Amino acid sequence: MAIDTKKLLALTESSQVEMQQLLKVLNIDSLMKLSEELKKIKGQEDELANLSPMLPSYIADLSKKVTFMIGTVNSAKTHASNRSKELEGLMSVLK
Incomplete structure (x- = not known):
């Protein structure tokens, strides 16, 4: 069975696009800022307990x-x- 390099290259290229999309989606700056704020207020237990036990x-x-x-x-x-x-x-090898 012959290796279909065109198909392999096409799938590799589309996978590369998906990887770039994934990296864009995984931007969690707000979540990181929230984490820092939560760490700051953890030490203020009395104030937090006054809001709710x-x-x-x-x-x-x-x-x-x-x-x-x-x-x-x-x-x-x-x-x-x-x-x-x-x-x-892989793409550079297949081209």
């Missing part, structure tokens, strides 16, 4: 989850960037 634990839990999510997104960005470079290499 459940707020200190809720803020702490939310901060932990947002920080984890940021790490996950950063990992996905790294993978997308690395695979994009590998796809560029």
